[in-house]
Structures are given as structure tokens and as C-alpha cells.
Amino acid sequence: MKNFRTLKFLDKFKRLFDSIGIDYPVMRKILQVKLTMDQRRVPTIFNQSGKKKGDENKNENRFIKSLWIYALYGLFLVPFLLFGNNYIFQMSIIFGVLMFIITTSMISDFSSVLLDIRDKTVLGTKPINQKTMNAAKTLHICIYLFFLTGALTAIPLVVSLVKHGIAFFIIFLVEIVLIDLLIVVLTALLYFLILRFFDGEKLKDIINYVQIALSIGIAVGYQFVARSFEIVELNVTFTPMWWQFFIPPMWYGAPYELLLKQNTNTYFIVLSLLAIIIPILAIFIYVKMIASFERHLQKLSDHSSKVKSQKGNRGLAISNIICSSKEEKAFYRFGTIMMKNEREFKLKVYPALGFSLIFPFIFLFNEVRMSSLAEVADSKWYLSIYFASMMISTVIMMLKYSGKYKGSWIYKTTPINKLSSLFKGTLKAFIVRLLLPVYIPLCAVYIFLFGIRILPDLITIFLSFMLYTIISFKFLHNGLPFSESFDAVQQSDGWKVLPFLLLTGVFFGIHYFSTMFSYGVYMYMGILLVVNIIAWRVAFPNRWEKIK
Template sequence: MKEFRTLKLLDLLQSYFVKMGIDYPIMRKLVQVKLTMDGRRVPAIFNQSTKKRTDSSDKNNFIKSLWFYALMGGIMVPLLFVGQNYLFQMGFIFGILMFLVMTSMISDFSAVLLDIRDRTIILSKPINRKTVSMAKLIHIIVYLFFLTGSLSAAPLVTSLVKNGVLFFLVFVVEIILLDILIVVMTAMVYLLILKFFDGEKLKDMINYVQIALSIVITVGYQLVVRSFNMIKFNFEFQAHWWQVFVIPLWFGAPFEWLLHGQNQTQFIIFSILALIVPFIALKIYSNLMPTFERYLQKLANNSITNQKGNGWLLKIISKVVCRSQDERTFFRFAIYMMGNEREFKLKVYPTLGFSIIFPFIFIFNEFKDKGLSAVAAGNWYLSLYLCAIMIPTVIMMLKYSSKYKAAWIYKTVPFQNTAPIFKGTLKAFIIKLLLPVFIIESILFTLLFGARIFPHLLVIFLSILLFTFISFRALRKALPFSEASEAGQQNEFWVILALIVLVSLLGGIHYLATILNGGLYGYMGLLLVVNFLVWRKGFNISWKSLSADVFQ
């Protein structure tokens, strides 16, 4: 196996691991195996590769994707030139870093953190449980190091040139501390859920927690901004008691304390928290690792208790939304797969959290500046279009499954065309994932804006249905749940970005329709006609054009 450079760096901490009761040689070998196997895994944000799966085993797709993270990190560089308030600059930068890294942690590494295969393959051997758990933790930290290193490369280089060596060194140390804290925080949340739930309910709770984490990190990112007032482009810190819970401020405070000589109590407290909390958290987690591994066994419980209870409701819904028996069959099949495919839920459910919170972020900004009455009288209900940002990602993920080898069943389907398969699957996505989010948002928006937005809600929903069809046609076609998650096309990510831009375009058309006399209802009628036509005739995809190994 390949001798990774990170393993040589890990050797420098060998004595520390031995003191913790870790069998270091075994742990090192486990980490080496995990890093080797990761050459076959593709991160969610760059979840495609133009080459076949058989060609990807010798190349690390995650490492190849780091250029994209580095490009994203460039958005933080301008913050280093905004005034001279290090607490604002670095608090904001660490807020962005925490947002991006935590998002990647939830979507990419939850499957690794919650992997129970180690229990079957490794723990059946005479190996210390603590050693296995630490190998898993080190594995995740190594990849988070590459991830944060790529994201922070541009601001690190800029800070070295602009602010000097001491600033650069403090920045590097705090990035490492942030990584440790994020890993442990995520693991501790999952540990809490594992303690109180079991079986299928546990798996559902984990998905709900992912949605909650997505919302929390998005709201926390906003709290960083709310901690400052801008006066003539200079940001002044406004101290409040609740800021002790805003983690990015912890990591911004040492720059003010050490480099600007700001020795106020709040800066010292924040700095101490940034230094000691990650190590305390790591110590607590290391002591709880055997418990964590023991609780993970609950994930092996595949008991299903409520499938029969809601089967009648699923049949009724399928008869309402699907025109043919074939379509109903795949509607129920897709509902089942989306509810039971754990890898699908681990990667898709966090986007539901973003879809729920994003429309309210813009409203909150307007509310802060103009007040509730001004917001309620305006047209900020158009921000509801942002709940559609999840659609391209989910449609892309509908192609993938950990049980993709069972896709041979498609060979036995006696259909002349693929329309029932795709229509049934997309309608299942709309009913199970999209519609609940839209209904929740609509209720909250109606409470805020009043009954006057009912026609607008209908137009937005019709636009989202059309956008769902456009996303399906624009993305690469494959039979539902027929491919391993490593398969795909590199340019699909850029298609998703273009589709997200299209969401804002649809919102703009809606706004223009409200300006014209009777334009809203005319636009509503047009959307009804277009949706009827495309959903009736737009799913006749040739079997031969599908990019799946099923027919090869």
C-alpha cells in the first residue's frame, strides 16, 4: 500500500496516542487502509467523474477536487481588506469556513462517521475498540485538513503578505483547532441521538438532525454579522452575552488580543474558549469512543414498524397523482427507496435544511432595516423561490444507490418507454420531499404577508414544478437508483450551478408579471398549460440513451 505523507506526520504524535491507550501500529495501518480505499470515493460537492468506476480505484477523486474548494476559498480574500477590525474580518472568515466545512462534514463524512462495517470486519479480530474509533477519527481529520487547507489557501497566502508571519501562524493554528472542534461537535450530536433512539426511528432522527444542523450553521453564520455595526465602512463590535455561544467570534478574538493589543474581558474569554474547548471536546470524545461504537450497532437494526400502517395512504396518493398503474408502481418504489436508502438521505437531507432557512434570511435582513410592516407590505414572498435550490441536487442523487447492483430488475420491465419510470420517481420526490418543505414555508409566509399572497404561492409552485422538469431534462439521464455514487459526469456540477441561476430568473419573471395589469393570472395560466404539456409529453427517453450499466 501507498505510504502517505500524512502518516509520517502522524508518527510524530505516536507517544500521545500510546498514552491514550491506543495501539498505534494497528491504528496507523487502519488509517492507511482507509486512505487507500478513499481513492474510490467522490465527495458530494464534486460527486461525478467522467471515467468509469473501474478506472477510479487508483486515483483519489477527493484530492482531484480540491481545486474547486480552493476556488471557493477565494471569496474570503476581500474580507482581509475590509477595515482594520480583525475580530470582524476573521470572525466572518471563520464563519464562512465553519459553514463550508460543517456542510461538507454533514454531507460527506456522516456516512464515514456512522459506518458500522468496521464492527463486522475489524472488531471481530483482537483489536482494541478505542484504536478502531481513533482510526476513524484520524481518517476524517486528515481529509478535513485537506479540505480546510484548500478553502483557506488563498486567505492564508494573502494574510501572510498583508499582515505578516505572526498573523499567518495564528491563522494556521486556529484552523487546526476549528477542524478538531467541528469533528467532535458532529460526533457528539450523533452520539446523543444514538443513545436515545433505535432502529428505523434512529435513522430518521439522524436525518432530522442533519436538517437541524444545516439550519443552525446557517443561522450562526448570520449571527456573526449581527454582532457588528458598520459606521462609515468601519465595523464596531457590539458586545452581548449571547456572543459567547457564537463560535466564529472565538476564533476572531485572538487576532485582536495578540496583534491589536485589545485586552478587554470579552476578547480574552473568546480567545481562551478558542484554545481550550477543542482540546476538552477531543478528550471527552476519546473517552466516549467505545460508547459511540457500541451505540452504532443500533444502526444495524433494520426493523420496520410503520410500513404497513401508512401503506393505504400511499396507495391513495399514488392514485391521485399518477395516471397509470405502471407510474404508480414506480411512485411507490421511489417513495420506499428515498425513505430507506440511508446514503441517499445522508447526502440529500442537509439540502432540505438550507431550502427551509434560505428564504427567511433575505426577509430577516429586510426586517432588520425596515421593520415588520414594511416587509409584510412588500414582495419579499418571492424569496420562496429559494426553496427550489435543492431540486437539481436531489434529482442528480436519484440516480445513485448503495444497492445499484439490483438494477438488473429494469431488464424485466415490459415497458415500451421510460416515461412511467421517470414520472413516477419525480412525483415521488415532489410528494415526499419538496411538497412538505413548500407547505411549511407557505404557511409561515402566509402568516407574515397575509392572504394576498395565495395567487403568488400557486404561481411559485407551478414555477417549481416546471423547474423540476427542466432540471430533469438538463441533467444526465439514468434509471433511478441504478448507479453507484461514484458514477456520473464532471460537468453535471456546472449544470446544477446554471440551474440554480435559473431559479432567480423564474423569480424575476414572476416579479415582472406582478407589474403588468392582470399579468399574474396570465402568467399562472401560461404555467398551467406549459406544465400540462411538458409533464405529459416530456419524459419519453430512449432506453439506449440512458447512462447505466444495466443494459451494457
């Protein structure tokens, strides 16, 4: 195994570990194994990238390779350090951003470290004392948190030293350490509370949704960071309010006013004390609860969960309406269950749904900034909802992949020889389960903004999405649904969807052209309706075909 530089650094403190009752050689070996295994883990910010052929043979740590992205986010914080000397404002924003990124990364990427139950099952049977096992686990978390926080704050720390001096730099550095301690402990306590009242499956679901939120947040974050400097007023006055005591970033902004500006306002004193006391108190509580926490972690090894009663009557009613045969209904329900319950599929696909929900508003927001809301409401900017279609081709391409792909043998055992029923049922499940939950809220907001006059346009756009779905399916989906491993996804697959993004522009252009004529939208709507009926019949011919 590789002798990591981190371990070489820890070797210098061997006597310290030995003096507190930790078997250092054993702890070092455990850490070496953990760090070696971590090289196979892909960070969430790379979860949309497929594996290149031969990547699995490379001896590299993908987390370390991803640190440049965190360094880039750290670069975005630099302007706040240069705004002036309104420390409570500047540093509260900086620490707010830092806490968000570190917390979401902690939950999404380090949950496997914090919630690792292999220590108890594998090492618990060996002659290793509990203190050594706990030390290895704690250091494992600290190592990765050190690299993450270091990459994120290295540039801001250097800028703070040059711009504001050594005292500012020291306060910044100490508070970063306090924030890391607070986040680790609060994350662990959050997991403890969830496991205390729920099962391990619920915790896995929550972690999965945080991973999805991080993927969306990183992509959308570029937009908000780029615009934040135009929104923020540089002349800001601080007005003390009682609710500010519940905002952790302000705890860490207050010491700069107290220590550097000698501002002894009671609010700054209390906020500064909270910055120190709360992390220490959280650590004390965690130490007291760690034994109970470890016991509750065993719930993660229990894969049984209560079967929820199907709200199934509604799903069954929908399948009776939109599906034409029993076989199609069966695959519709199968596809719905897979899209709803499979975590790996959601992790790969749901970020695209988030982008589709947010991007129309980003372009609309850009226009509102340049003109009034009333002017936008009277315009044709409701056509920006076409940007919601950007997720269709991506999701269609991913429908053939699954984390449970080994179960695809069941296709061969089913007494069904019509592939059309399989594909139509799955595609209709995609429309009902993934497309409509994005499109309907968008329509509601757009009708509120632009008025009921755009309802025919929204129906026309939906028909365009239906046709776009069929075209994407015929050209991108060349396998049985949920039958291939996500490991088979190639990075080059992402390029396959680009021509289909251009197809969105074609639909947009035709629709825009139709609005120039009286009843043009209604004529276009009728044409799309006929074309959709024909496309569904041509794409899924009613013939017998053996499932191979």
C-alpha cells in the same frame, strides 16, 4: 499498495509511537489500507458529478483533487484580514466561516472515517492491541482534517503574516489547531448522543441531510460571499453582551484584542479562556467516553429499524384523488416511498430542490437592493418564481437511477402490462412529494410580498410547471424508474438539461406577454389547462405494453 507521502512523514516519528506502546508497523499498515480505500470515496462537493468512463481504474485521491475548492473559500476570507485592526470583528467572522465549512465537511465527508466500525469487526479478531487501532483511527481523521484545514487556511495564514506580523500569525495558527480539536470532539460527542438515544438509521439520516445542506450551502455561498462586503460596515464597535459567551467564533476573536492590543476587558479575558479551556475539556470528556462511544457504534451495523405507522391515510387519500387505476396507485405509493427513504437518491436530488427554493429569492433580493420593497411589490417580479422550475428537468432525469437498482427485477414479476400506469404513478409521486413541497412555500411567501392579486398567476405558473414536467419526461427519461445505478450517470448528462432551462424562459416570456392584456392571464391559464390534459393523454397512451 501505494506508499503515501503522509506515511513517509510519519516514519520519522516511529520511535515516538513505539515509546507510548503503539505497534508502529501494524498501525502504518492499517493506515495504508485506509488511505488506499479512501481513494474510491467521492467528496460531497463533487456528489453531483457522475463518473467518467474509466475513472474507477485511476489511482487517484478525489479528496486531494477537491482541495482547490477549499482553497478558493480560503481566498474569500482574505478581505476580512485587510479591513483594518478591529480584530474581534474581523476574526470572529473568519472563524465563524471556518467553523461552518470544517464542521459541515467533517460531518458530510469524514463521518465514514469517524464512524468506521470495520476496525472492530475485521481487526478485532487479530492480535492487535486496542491502543494501536485507536491510534490508526485518530491519525486517519487527523490526516484528512490537516489537508482540509491547510487548504482552507493556507492563503489567509500567509496574508496574516504579511499584513499583521508574526505574533498574529502564531495566534491564528494555534487557534486553527484548537478549532480542529473542538470540531472533531464535538462531532464525535454529537454522534454519541444520537446513538445513545436513537438507532443507527437515525444517525445516517442526519448525516445525509447535512451532506445535502453542504451541497446547497456551497452553491448559495457564492452569492452571499460576493455580497457580504457591501453589507458589512467597516466601522464596527464591540458591545459586550452575556450571550456572546455562547458564540465560539468570538472566543477565537478575543485573544487578538487581549494579546495584541493589550485590551484587558473582562469579556476578552473570559472569551480567550473559553477558546483554550473548552477544547481541552471536550477532549477530556471524549477520552472518558470513547469506550462507550465504540460500543454504541455497533448500532450502525444494525439495519433493522422500527416501522413507523403510515401517516398513510393521507397518502392513500391523495392517491385516490389523483390516480385513475389500482396499478397507478400502487406505483404512486412505490415512487413516494423511494423518494422519501432512499438516501443516495435524496443526496443526488435534494440539492436541486434547495436551489429551486432559494434562487427565486436571490433574484428578488437583487431587485430589492436596487429599489424599495413597495416598488417591487407593485411590479411583475413575482414572475421570478419561474426560477423554481430549474430543478424539474434535473430531477426527472434522475428518476431512473437508484442506489437499490438491483431490485428492479421486481418490475418483471408484477402482473402489470401498462407502462403508462408505472410512469404516471411515479411522475405524480414526484409532483406531490418533491415539486409541491417547494412550490407551495414559495407561493405563500410571494402572496405575502405581492398580495392576493398574483394568485391567478401562481396557478398559471403551476400549470406551466406541469407541462414542463411532461416535456422533460418525454425527452429525458428513457428507462424504468429507479432501475439503473447512479454509477451510470455520465457528466455529459448534465448538458442534456440545458435546453430545458431555456424552455423555462419560453414559459416566462409567454406569461409576461399575457399580463399586458386584460384577462390575458386567465386566457393563458385556460390554454395551459387544455394543453396539459392533451399532453398527459398523448405522453401516456392507454395501451397495453409488456415491461421488458
